[in-house]
Structures are given as C-alpha cells and as structure tokens.
Amino acid sequence: MFRTNLALREQSDAAIIAVFQAGDRDAFRYLVERYKERVRNVIYSIFNDKTLVDDLAQEVFIRVYKALPTFRNESAFYTWVYRIAVNRCRDEIRSRKLRKIFSLHSLTENPDETLPQEFAEAPEDNSARELVALGLQAIPEKFRLPIVLKDIEGMSYEEIAGVLGCEIGTVKSRLSRGRALLRKKLEPIWKTE
Amino acid sequence: MENRIEKHLDEYLSSYMDGALSELDKRRVEEYLEEHPEAQAILVQMKQQSTLLRSKPPLVPNDWFWTNLSLRMDRERAVRREVLPFSRRYIPHAVAATIAVLALMSVVLYRQRDNLQQYVAAKRAAVEHVYKEGILKGSIFPFFTKVDKNEALQFAVYGTLPMDEKTGTSLRVDERSGAGYRIEVAKSKVPRARSITVAQLCKAVGATMQQEATVDSLLAVACEKIQSSVLVGDNNAIAIHAGLPTLTRALMSNIASTLGEPQRVRFRQFLDQCNAPYTIMAAGAPPAHVSSDRLLTEMGRIPPTDRFFVIDPDSAMVSDVHINIDSLRSMMFAASLQMEKARERVHSAIREFAVRNRQRAPRPYSVTEDEDRISIQVSAAEPVMPDESFFFRLVPRISGAGEGGRLPFVTPDAGMSRSQIVSQRRAGDQQSSAPARIAVPANRGPVSLDSLLNDVRKSLPQRESRKKVPEDAIEL
Numbered sequence: 324m325f326r327t328n329l330a331l332r333e334q335s336d337a338a339i340i341a342v343f344q345a346g347d348r349d350a351f352r353y354l355v356e357r358y359k360e361r362v363r364n365v366i367y368s369i370f371n372d373k374t375l376v377d378d379l380a381q382e383v384f385i386r387v388y389k390a391l392p393t394f395r396n397e398s399a400f401y402t403w404v405y406r407i408a409v410n411r412c413r414d415e416i417r418s419r420k421l422r423k424i425f426s427l428h429s430l431t432e433n434p435d436e437t438l439p440q441e442f443a444e445a446p447e448d449n450s451a452r453e454l455v456a457l458g459l460q461a462i463p464e465k466f467r468l469p470i471v472l473k474d475i476e477g478m479s480y481e482e483i484a485g486v487l488g489c490e491i492g493t494v495k496s497r498l499s500r501g502r503a504l505l506r507k508k509l510e511p512i513w514k515t516e
Numbered sequence: 517m518e519n520r521i522e523k524h525l526d527e528y529l530s531s532y533m534d535g536a537l538s539e540l541d542k543r544r545v546e547e548y549l550e551e552h553p554e555a556q557a558i559l560v561q562m563k564q565q566s567t568l569l570r571s572k573p574p575l576v577p578n579d580w581f582w583t584n585l586s587l588r589m590d591r592e593r594a595v596r597r598e599v600l601p602f603s604r605r606y607i608p609h610a611v612a613a614t615i616a617v618l619a620l621m622s623v624v625l626y627r628q629r630d631n632l633q634q635y636v637a638a639k640r641a642a643v644e645h646v647y648k649e650g651i652l653k654g655s656i657f658p659f660f661t662k663v664d665k666n667e668a669l670q671f672a673v674y675g676t677l678p679m680d681e682k683t684g685t686s687l688r689v690d691e692r693s694g695a696g697y698r699i700e701v702a703k704s705k706v707p708r709a710r711s712i713t714v715a716q717l718c719k720a721v722g723a724t725m726q727q728e729a730t731v732d733s734l735l736a737v738a739c740e741k742i743q744s745s746v747l748v749g750d751n752n753a754i755a756i757h758a759g760l761p762t763l764t765r766a767l768m769s770n771i772a773s774t775l776g777e778p779q780r781v782r783f784r785q786f787l788d789q790c791n792a793p794y795t796i797m798a799a800g801a802p803p804a805h806v807s808s809d810r811l812l813t814e815m816g817r818i819p820p821t822d823r824f825f826v827i828d829p830d831s832a833m834v835s836d837v838h839i840n841i842d843s844l845r846s847m848m849f850a851a852s853l854q855m856e857k858a859r860e861r862v863h864s865a866i867r868e869f870a871v872r873n874r875q876r877a878p879r880p881y882s883v884t885e886d887e888d889r890i891s892i893q894v895s896a897a898e899p900v901m902p903d904e905s906f907f908f909r910l911v912p913r914i915s916g917a918g919e920g921g922r923l924p925f926v927t928p929d930a931g932m933s934r935s936q937i938v939s940q941r942r943a944g945d946q947q948s949s950a951p952a953r954i955a956v957p958a959n960r961g962p963v964s965l966d967s968l969l970n971d972v973r974k975s976l977p978q979r980e981s982r983k984k985v986p987e988d989a990i991e992l
Binding site: 352355356359360363364367368373376377380381384385388421451452455456458459470473474475477480495496498499500502503505506509 | 526527529530531534536558561562565566568569570571572574575577578581582584585586588589592827
C-alpha cells in the first residue's frame with residue numbers, strides 16, 4: 324500500500340504522463356512529488372504569504388490533473404505546470420483586489436499601492452532580504468511575475484514568455500519596468516547603505 | 517546612441533544584467549557605464565535586489581502535500597458523484613424522463629395559465645410586503661437597505677453612493693458625459709465632496725412649502741429606486757441596475773422642473789458651490805409649471821429596464837443579465853419557503869432515522885463523561901487496519917495498566933516550568949532507562965491487542981512510582 328514504484332518515479336515527465344494517459348492515474352503522484360516544491364515556492368514568491376501556499380498549490384495540481392489527459396507534450400511539462408500556477412495566482416490576485424474593493428470590513432491596505440509601514444521605516448530587525456520580498460509585493464502583478472520567474476526561478480526569456488503567454492519583447496520590457504519599480508520601492512534601503 | 521541608452525536606461529541595464537544584449541550593444545552599455553557612475557550605481561542596485569530575491573530561503577518541504585492533495589481530490593470526486601444519485605448509465609433514461617415530465621408540466625401549465633396568472637397576481641402584493649419589510653430570505657438581498665433622502669440628493673448631485681465608509685469604496689455612476697454611461701465600484705481616490713442636505717438645498721433655492729413637499733416626494737421615490745437597484749449575493753456578487761445612472765439625471769431634471777426660473781439660477785449657484793460635476797440647463801423652452809403628480813409619475817417609470825450588471829468578485833466576471841425584479845422577489849420568496857420546508861423534512865427524517873436506528877441495533881460506541889472528561893469508547897468490532905498494513909508496530913513503553921486495563925493517555929508537559937520538566941525527566945531516567953521501543957512484528961498469527969499489551973507489560977520491569985524532585989535540587 325505504501326510502497327512506491329521506484330522505476331516509474333525515476334522516469335522522465337513524458338514517460339510518466341504517457342502512463343497516466345494510458346489510464347494509470349496513480350502515476351500522477353510522481354509528477355506531484357517532482358514539482359510540488361517548485362510550485363509551492365513560486366506561489367510563495369508571488370504572494371510572500373505562507374498561509375495560502377499549500378491551498379493554492381493543491382488547486383494548481385487539481386487543475387493539472389484535470390487537464391493532463393489532454394496534454395500533448397507541445398511544451399515542456401514544467402512550463403505548462405508553471406503556466407497553470409501563474410494563472411491561478413493571477414486569478415487570486417484579481418480576486419483579492421476585487422474582494423478588497425467589495426469588502427465591507429477590509430482590514431489590510433492595498434499592497435499594490437502602498438508599502439507596509441515597517442517597510443517604509445526599514446527597521447533593523449528586518450533583513451534586507453525580507454524587505455526586498457516585501458517590496459516585490461508592492462509592485463503590480465504584471466511586473467512582479469516576470470521578476471519572480473526570472474530572478475527567483477531562473478527561467479529564460481523564452482520560458483517566461485511561454486508561461487505568461489506573451490512575446491519575448493513584452494517579457495523584456497516588463498522585466499525592466501518591474502526591476503526599476505522595485506528599485507524605486509527599495510530606495511530607503513539603498514539610502515541607508 | 518548615448519541618448520538612446522539614456523532614454524531606455526532601465527531596459528538596457530536589465531538586458532545587460534541578464535546577458536541578453538548583442539555584442540555591440542553590450543560594448544556600448546559598458547562604455548556608457550564607464551562614463552556615468554550614476555548608471556553604475558543603478559546597475560549595482562539591480563544586481564543586489566536580484567541577488568537578495570534569489571537568496572530567500574525556500575519553504576520547508578511539505579511531506580504531507582500528496583496526502584492532503586489526494587484527500588482533497590477524493591472529496592471533490594465524492595461531491596461530483598453525489599450530484600448524480602444514480603449510475604451514469606441511467607443518464608439517457610433520466611434525460612428522457614425529465615423531458616417527458618417537462619412536456620407534461622408545460623401542457624398542464626398552459627391549460628392552467630389563467631389560474632396561474634391570477635395566483636401570481638394575488639401573491640405579488642404579499643411578496644411586495646415581505647420585500648419591503650426586508651425579509652427577503654435567500655442569497656440575494658438589497659445592498660442599500662436604508663437610503664435616506666439626503667443620500668439620494670447627494671447621489672443626484674455627485675453621482676456617488678458610499679458603499680463602505682471604512683475602505684472608501686463607493687458606487688459611481690455617470691450618464692451625462694455624452695459617451696454612453698459608466699458604472700463603477702471603486703475605492704475613491706478623489707477628496708470627499710461636501711456633504712449636502714435637502715434642507716440646505718431648499719434654503720439655497722428659496723423653495724416654497726409646496727416645492728419642498730414635491731422635492732421630498734421625488735427623493736422618497738429615488739430612495740426606493742436605489743434600494744431595489746443594487747443587490748448583493750452571498751458570494752459578494754453585486755448586481756447593479758443598468759438604469760441607475762438615469763436616475764441621477766431624472767432626479768436633477770425633476771428637481772429643477774419644480775422650481776421657478778429665479779430659483780433655477782440659485783439652484784445652479786448651489787451646484788457651483790457644491791463643486792458638483794454637472795449643472796442644469798433647459799433642454800428647450802423652460803417649463804412654466806409642471807405638476808408634481810406628473811413629475812412623480814415620471815420618476816416612478818425611471819429607469820424602465822430590467823437589465824443588471826452582475827459583478828462577481830471571485831471570478832472577476834461581469835455579466836449583463838436581465839432580472840425582472842418582481843419575479844426575482846417572487847422566486848426568492850418561493851425559494852425561501854421551499855428551503856424552509858425541505859430543511860424541516862430533512863430534520864424530521866434524521867430524527868426518525870436516529871430513533872429507529874437506536875431501537876434496532878446497539879450503538880458501536882459508548883460515551884462516558886464526568887466532570888472534566890468525555891470519553892468515547894469504540895467497540896472492537898469496528899474495522900481497524902491490521903498490523904500487517906504497517907512496516908512498524910507501536911508497543912507500549914510505559915509499564916502499569918491504566919483505567920479499565922488500558923494504557924493511560926499521556927499528556928504533554930504543558931503548564932510546568934522548564935525546571936520541573938527537566939527534573940521529572942531526570943528523575944525518570946535515573947529510575948528506569950527503558951527506551952521507546954518500535955518492534956518489527958514477528959511471523960506469527962493474528963494476535964489480539966489486549967494479549968499483546970499483556971505480553972509487553974510482563975516483559976517490562978516494574979517501575980516505582982516517580983518521586984517528585986524539588987525544583988531547586990537540579991541546576992539548570
């Protein structure tokens with residue numbers, strides 16, 4: 324019952340997907356085990372909020388499971404998973420934004436517009452790393468996602484274009500705009516150095 | 517070229533940092549950097565922020581992710597299965613049966629249409645009464661349950677209705693810009709407009725008693741319109757009547773129509789003082805006198821559409837739907853009654869089942885409780901996973917039987933000081949060094965849990981009861 328199929332676990336994505344598409348739904352587990360941490364971390368990078376990582380990651384894999392029977396290996400599986408994860412994150416961002424607008428008792432400020440107070444003051448107990456992560460939350464989603472995929476996930480322009488569904492030129496310009504915005508948000512840090 | 521780099525400095529530096537420039541561009545950027553230390557500083561900052569982002573430690577791996585995911589997927593599958601209370605192969609039969617029933621119902625309804633219309637007409641008055649009292653049960657209800665006349669006047673003048681004071685969210689409508697009309701739900705970033713009241717308006721224009729009464733009646737109609745024009749659902753979806761923007765224009769026009777010419781001038785001045793976005797201007801020859809009855813009739817007819825825009829905050833979808841507010845009220849009322857009946861039926865069925873089941877079979881569990889404890893004892897007949905399902909088996913390491921011949925529950929050391937915990941542990945270690953034991957099951961036939969526990973108890977040395985060591989006896 325708890326034994327794992329070592330042979331399948333070590334196979335390529337395409338082989339596992341073929342087994343899954345042939346009807347062995349248990350093969351999905353090996354894809355999840357392989358990519359769960361990457362998906363969790365990309366969600367964490369986008370939101371900087373540990374509390375919603377697992378919930379969103381589960382939703383991403385449920386979407387993957389539903390769509391996998393029709394996956395045609397036209398793009399790399401991990402790019403495809405990232406695309407689903409990023410789309411789910413976009414939905415969440417839009418939903419949060421709207422919920423904030425509609426909320427009758429909104430308790431949080433809009434991260435896209437303002438930085439938290441502690442960020443502006445740059446207290447000593449917050450490491451620069453945390454502040455940069457917070458700063459990233461303060462820039463709009465369309466500039467934030469390319470930064471996460473490039474600077475944190477280390478993807479190429481082509482891969483980012485595939486994940487975000489846009490042209491490479493758009494990726495470049497959003498990346499440069501995003502980095503400039505982030506630099507501006509982080510001005511208090513640069514000034515203190 | 518230098519100008520070009522200067523103009524698109526961020527883009528060039530970003531691409532330079534990623535190594536995505538051509539050799540020529542790379543050389544030019546490097547030359548530029550040599551001559552411009554401020555650009556060098558920007559590049560350093562970009563690199564630093566990129567390094568800092570990359571150096572953020574990853575999340576602690578979640579070893580239970582697959583377990584939780586598979587449980588969730590099982591739950592979702594179970595919910596989908598529950599949608600169909602029969603096997604999928606019966607779907608064609610079910611569809612055919614449904615069509616037949618619908619056809620039969622259509623015939624019956626068609627024949628009974630006169631009676632139905634009478635029935636609906638008779639119920640409408642009752643439904644109206646229920647709605648007005650705000651007892652619209654179900655998932656949709658008016659967003660603005662109470663709009664006063666001052667708010668209605670401000671809506672007419674400014675086109676905004678505050679929805680949430682705390683977040684500054686407001687509903688804004690604008691029909692008078694000439695390019696169609698606009699409905700917005702947004703966090704207002706503009707400074708708050710001056711608050712105005714009906715009394716101020718009447719004073720400013722020098723309204724007579726009769727004019728005041730007419731304005732008051734117009735605003736009363738507007739209040740009702742606003743209340744039935746913005747609906748909210750359980751999921752925070754908001755339905756906004758497409759005719760709501762027209763209401764502002766109608767209200768302003770009708771207020772102006774109640775006034776005489778000198779008063780209209782003062783009305784314009786009032787609007788100027790309020791910094792209102794629009795002012796009034798006669799469409800043709802200024803009306804000499806319009807009866808209040810006519811104005812109220814006009815107001816009652818506006819807005820003459822059943823079109824609503826539904827905004828769903830979760831999916832960010834905006835739908836353009838037609839809702840007959842009267843039929844909606846009827847439907848919601850009928851649905852609430854049905855829900856109430858169904859809930860009652862389910863409750864009585866559960867009660868009946870519980871009573872019958874209790875009479876037929878003994879419960880597979882017993883519940884005991886005393887002052888500080890409630891204990892549920894499940895009988896051994898309940899299915900449990902056999903030991904063979906696991907690679908390891910847990911055996912007791914604490915000697916001495918607990919209540920009822922079973923091992924006692926062990927509670928954590930919560931509530932004790934650190935020194936107490938350490939002293940107890942040390943005392944325990946001195947008296948007995950029995951380690952936690954995990955035994956690989958021997959190859960023998962099935963063994964009952966009780967006999968296994970007895971075997972283990974016999975094999976363990978009998979401990980003396982622990983003596984509490986004074987806290988100050990141990991140095992930390």
